[in-house]
Amino acid sequence: MSAWAEIVGATHARPGGPGDAVDGLVPRWVVSPGSVAEVQGCVRAAAAGGLALVASGRGAHLDVGAAPHRLDVLLRLDRLGRVLDHQAHDMTVTLEAGCPLSLVADTLARAGQWLPLDPPRPATTTVGGLLAANLAGPLRTSQGRARDLLLGIRVVGSDGCVVVGGGRVVKNVAGYDLPKMHVGALGTLGVIVEATFKIRPRPEREEAVVVACPTASAAADAGLAILDGGVPPLWLEVTGPGELAEGPGCGAAAVVGLGGLVEEVDAGRELVREVASRRGLRTTIVSDGAALRGRLADFSVAPAAGVLRAATLPTEVGPVVETTVAAARETGVDVRCLADLASGIVRIAVAEATALPVLLKILRPALERDGGSVVLERSQGAVKAGLDVWGDPGPGMELMRRLKVTFDPSGIFAPGRFVGGL
Amino acid sequence: MLLAPLVARLRSIVGVEGVIDRPEALLVYECDGYTLERAAPEVVVLPRTPAEVASALRLLAAERIAFVPRGAGTGLSGGTLPVGAPVMICTSRMQRIEAIDVANRRVVAQAGVVNQWVSNAVRAHGLCYAPDPSSQPACTIGGNVAENSGGPHTLKYGVTTNHVLGVELALPSGELVALGGAVEDRPGYDLVGLVVGSEGTFGIVTRATLRLVRLPQAYRTFLAVFDSVEAASEAVSGIIGAGLVPAALEMMDQLIIQALEAAFHVGLPTDAQAVLLIELDGPVAGLDAQSQRVEAVCRSNGARELRVARDDAERATLWKCRKRAFGAIGRLAPNYCTQDGVVPRTRVPDILRAIGAAAARHRLRVANVFHAGDGNIHPILLFDERDRDEVARVLAAGREILEACVALGGSITGEHGIGVEKIDQVPLLFGPDDLRAMMRLRAVFDPEGRANPHKIFPDAKVCVETRAPRRQVAL
Numbered sequence: 001m002s003a004w005a006e007i008v009g010a011t012h013a014r015p016g017g018p019g020d021a022v023d024g025l026v027p028r029w030v031v032s033p034g035s036v037a038e039v040q041g042c043v044r045a046a047a048a049g050g051l052a053l054v055a056s057g058r059g060a061h062l063d064v065g066a067a068p069h070r071l072d073v074l075l076r077l078d079r080l081g082r083v084l085d086h087q088a089h090d091m092t093v094t095l096e097a098g099c100p101l102s103l104v105a106d107t108l109a110r111a112g113q114w115l116p117l118d119p120p121r122p123a124t125t126t127v128g129g130l131l132a133a134n135l136a137g138p139l140r141t142s143q144g145r146a147r148d149l150l151l152g153i154r155v156v157g158s159d160g161c162v163v164v165g166g167g168r169v170v171k172n173v174a175g176y177d178l179p180k181m182h183v184g185a186l187g188t189l190g191v192i193v194e195a196t197f198k199i200r201p202r203p204e205r206e207e208a209v210v211v212a213c214p215t216a217s218a219a220a221d222a223g224l225a226i227l228d229g230g231v232p233p234l235w236l237e238v239t240g241p242g243e244l245a246e247g248p249g250c251g252a253a254a255v256v257g258l259g260g261l262v263e264e265v266d267a268g269r270e271l272v273r274e275v276a277s278r279r280g281l282r283t284t285i286v287s288d289g290a291a292l293r294g295r296l297a298d299f300s301v302a303p304a305a306g307v308l309r310a311a312t313l314p315t316e317v318g319p320v321v322e323t324t325v326a327a328a329r330e331t332g333v334d335v336r337c338l339a340d341l342a343s344g345i346v347r348i349a350v351a352e353a354t355a356l357p358v359l360l361k362i363l364r365p366a367l368e369r370d371g372g373s374v375v376l377e378r379s380q381g382a383v384k385a386g387l388d389v390w391g392d393p394g395p396g397m398e399l400m401r402r403l404k405v406t407f408d409p410s411g412i413f414a415p416g417r418f419v420g421g422l
Numbered sequence: 423m424l425l426a427p428l429v430a431r432l433r434s435i436v437g438v439e440g441v442i443d444r445p446e447a448l449l450v451y452e453c454d455g456y457t458l459e460r461a462a463p464e465v466v467v468l469p470r471t472p473a474e475v476a477s478a479l480r481l482l483a484a485e486r487i488a489f490v491p492r493g494a495g496t497g498l499s500g501g502t503l504p505v506g507a508p509v510m511i512c513t514s515r516m517q518r519i520e521a522i523d524v525a526n527r528r529v530v531a532q533a534g535v536v537n538q539w540v541s542n543a544v545r546a547h548g549l550c551y552a553p554d555p556s557s558q559p560a561c562t563i564g565g566n567v568a569e570n571s572g573g574p575h576t577l578k579y580g581v582t583t584n585h586v587l588g589v590e591l592a593l594p595s596g597e598l599v600a601l602g603g604a605v606e607d608r609p610g611y612d613l614v615g616l617v618v619g620s621e622g623t624f625g626i627v628t629r630a631t632l633r634l635v636r637l638p639q640a641y642r643t644f645l646a647v648f649d650s651v652e653a654a655s656e657a658v659s660g661i662i663g664a665g666l667v668p669a670a671l672e673m674m675d676q677l678i679i680q681a682l683e684a685a686f687h688v689g690l691p692t693d694a695q696a697v698l699l700i701e702l703d704g705p706v707a708g709l710d711a712q713s714q715r716v717e718a719v720c721r722s723n724g725a726r727e728l729r730v731a732r733d734d735a736e737r738a739t740l741w742k743c744r745k746r747a748f749g750a751i752g753r754l755a756p757n758y759c760t761q762d763g764v765v766p767r768t769r770v771p772d773i774l775r776a777i778g779a780a781a782a783r784h785r786l787r788v789a790n791v792f793h794a795g796d797g798n799i800h801p802i803l804l805f806d807e808r809d810r811d812e813v814a815r816v817l818a819a820g821r822e823i824l825e826a827c828v829a830l831g832g833s834i835t836g837e838h839g840i841g842v843e844k845i846d847q848v849p850l851l852f853g854p855d856d857l858r859a860m861m862r863l864r865a866v867f868d869p870e871g872r873a874n875p876h877k878i879f880p881d882a883k884v885c886v887e888t889r890a891p892r893r894q895v896a897l
Contacts, residue, residue, distance in 0.1 A: 087766060087768070088663075089659055089662065089663050089767070089768045090766040090767050090768050090797075091662060091767075092766070112665055144580070144584065147612060147615055148580060148584050157855075157859065161855040162855065163855055163856050163859040164852065164853070164856045165856070165859075167764075167832070167833050167851065168766070168831055169764040169765065169766055169797055169831070169832050169833050169836075170764075170767070170796050170797065171572060171576070171581065171764050171793070171796045171797070171798045171833075171836040171837065172764055172833040172835070172836060173569065173570045173581075173619050173833075173835050173836065173837055173838070173839055173840075174833045174834050174835050174840060174844075174848065174851050174852075175840065175848065175851070175852055175856070175857075175860055175878065176616065176619065176620055176860045176863055176864070176878075177570070177583065177615055177616060177618065177619050177620075178856075178859065178860065178863070180583075180612045180615030180616055181611065181612070181615075181616060181863070183612055183615070184611070184612060185611055185612075189611075200667065201665035201666070201667065202665075204665075224525070227636075228548075228636065230636070230638075230639040230705055231639075231705040231707065232636070232704075232705070260708055261707075261708045261711050261712070262711075263707040263708045263710075263711055264704075264705055264707050264708035266707065267705050267706070267707030267708070268705075309607075311605050311606055311607040311608070312605055313523075313526045313528075313604060313605055314525070314526050315525045315526055343606050343607070344526075344605060344606055345606070345607060370605070371603040371604055371605045371608070372605040373605070373607065373608055373609055375609055390609045390610075391609060392609075393608065393609045393610035394600070394601075394603075394608055394610070395599050395600050395601070396599060396600075396601045396602075396608075396610055396611075396613045397610070398599075399599065399601075399613055399866060399867065400610050400611050400613070402866045403611055403613075403863075403866050406862050406863070406865065406866050407859075407862070418610075419609045419610045420610075
């Protein structure tokens with residue numbers, strides 16, 4: 001204990017308790033460094049002692065990924081919580097890893113800007129967590145993912161050195177794209193301590209239109225027509241049966257977010273109505289589009305035994321949802337579905353843990369055969385036991401193994417949480 | 423010298439016509455668009471398929487021979503210069519677009535497919551491939567992936583890495599590995615993101631799965647004329663600050679305007695100090711309102727004239743001028759060298775002043791045509807290769823300009839890559855720990871360092887025979 005206190009100060013190191021558990025594993029210590037130098041000290045100490053370390057912001061997404069093989073130190077980065085530099089006219093922002101997205105949003109909103117990434121739990125989601133878990137929400141449809149907005153990064157590597165990748169300008173091809181290495185790596189290659197993003201002007205308006213549909217396939221079909229219609233929506237989600245109070249009653253829906261100038265929103269609404277009326281579907285306008293988007297973004301953290309995340313082609317989203325719903329009905333299980341149509345991501349919230357292996361067995365082989373995937377995105381640690389959380393990462397696995405061994409030779413960074421037991 | 427049996431075995435893989443080893447035929451391959459350094463490979467291999475690339479690489483792996491990948495040779499940083507690598511693998515015969523999925527907006531293209539062909543192949547479906555480097559009628563997808571190429575429209579649409587969903591990579595061992603693919607979010611590390619922009623040092627990209635975007639409903643293309651570069655720069659900041667995201671925001675200075683006018687006679691104002699080429703695109707609905715804001719910003723920053731392209735033909739003319747600007751340079755000087763630096767966009771006036779000062783200090787003429795909205799500068803340093811002193815001054819001025827970019831918080835390359843050209847400037851951006859991390863990453867893919875050796879990393883720079891540059895063929 002005293003070794004940690006020496007690095008971060010006595011008030012910032014304590015023994016771990018049940019409330020600090022990651023997938024049921026209680027860390028021996030919880031350590032909260034207050035500077036990058038202290039993070040380096042912690043990593044060096046972990047490396048010297050062969051200790052396993054999981055980095056965390058405010059703990060909002062520790063249920064993502066496989067259970068760690070070992071856990072000695074939970075490294076809490078919430079004291080590194082500052083907005084370091086907001087260059088409004090350059091449209092860039094540099095943030096400490098522990099900075100919560102709600103603070104980022106408030107800071108940028110004052111300049112009419114935003115970092116258009118909308119994962120669940122924005123108040124407790126930190127920049128480091130956003131990157132490490134590669135979190136995204138409905139805005140992905142038009143704004144891309146963290147990898148598309150990340151300009152530069154600072155990471156503490158397994159030798160305790162700080163490595164810089166990328167920069168602070170919006171266009172940069174100097175050296176390898178090291179930032180990409182850490183996005184979605186779940187902290188298995190280093191501890192992210194700082195990141196610079198490009199930011200965008202916040203749309204002046206945001207509303208949503210709900211298109212009530214008899215089936216998920218009909219909703220996906222209408223959604224694809226809207227995506228092709230010449231007025232790109234800000235976001236577009238397909239909900240499975242019974243998901244949404246607005247509009248559809250107990251059926252499925254295509255939920256279309258419209259953003260931009262008044263004229264653009266008007267044109268978008270017209271397009272959605274036209275696509276709907278051609279199909280004999282009913283539409284409902286939701287004037288507070290951002291609030292509805294926030295609710296949809298929280299889908300994967302709503303109470304459930306587990307959330308599966310299937311990736312397929314946009315044209316297959318309808319059939320995948322239908323297959324899932326049918327399989328669930330057959331096995332007598334409650335599922336809820338929400339799909340990001342343009343990116344082909346279908347989330348399936350499953351009420352009972354026993355149904356997870358059943359659904360994985362039905363969905364995974366078919367999707368993986370076509371280059372897709374099904375991941376157990378979130379669940380309690382007990383549920384993960386005995387399940388293959390990640391599935392087959394494909395032919396890149398050998399390179400990934402080499403990457404892990406190269407950057408974390410003694411396996412101190414979240415061992416076991418990532419694909420293939422990395 | 424390579425052994426004759428090895429060359430014979432390469433021929434047995436790619437066919438007799440697929441191996442070039444006559445010295446006079448190799449001259450074409452001794453440089454790319456960066457002509458200040460030259461070195462000819464001993465042999466050029468032109469595979470017809472990804473499988474042939476893999477076979478050739480397996481052969482080289484067994485003999486531990488280094489190689490250089492090459493597409494169309496339009497690169498601007500000497501990335502295809504064969505330094506310590508006797509074999510060049512040229513992907514230009516791998517020209518098949520293998521799959522087009524209109525509904526899902528995906529294309530699978532072999533490495534040698536020309537950038538422009540992709541958009542041509544899908545335009546009838548209302549789609550296009552967004553990254554549009556100026557060399558797009560010639561440059562290849564493989565080269566674009568290697569360099570993470572940009573272009574004018576990347577301001578709104580992003581660069582190559584934002585549009586590549588998957589690659590097939592021939593590792594230096596000769597193994598073909600498919601990374602990513604048509605479906606997004608494959609579990610695992612973002613190996614595709616690492617391969618894009620790795621400048622051919624991880625192996626040879628043989629195929630890529632690309633994301634297509636829908637063509638916008640409409641465009642508004644403006645030419646705004648200014649009496650000072652500062653005023654034009656202020657207008658750039660004003661447009662970005664007004665919350666607008668133009669599809670493109672390009673600046674051209676007086677020297678370029680005059681050269682373009684002499685070449686194309688389209689009525690450009692030759693007495694203007696700077697013009698901005700501004701393009702908005704998207705749904706018809708919002709364009710008028712956005713256009714009004716652009717006009718207001720330009721006027722309030724002293725634009726003396728604002729021309730709007732009235733139809734597709736006028737828009738095409740304006741873009742022809744921009745994209746052929748480098749070709750028009752031939753009228754100004756026998757040779758030129760294009761730099762590629764980046765600054766935070768609000769620092770564009772500062773970097774333009776620094777460029778002007780460097781030019782004055784070294785008694786050089788410099789023309790500027792660049793992606794102002796991204797802060798990505800392209801000063802074009804004019805010279806005559808027969809004047810050795812002038813060549814030295816061009817190199818010195820180029821270095822100083824890149825140093826100024828870094829001092830302003832920017833980068834030494836926005837879209838051309840490090841190659842051999844900028845190796846000496848890399849330490850301005852990255853320290854020993856950063857570079858060590860990059861070299862370790864490289865070893866994950868290429869443990870023996872045989873793929874495009876002596877690029878990117880300062881330690882790797884070896885002496886190349888620098889021959890007198892010859893007259894350049896304009897792009």
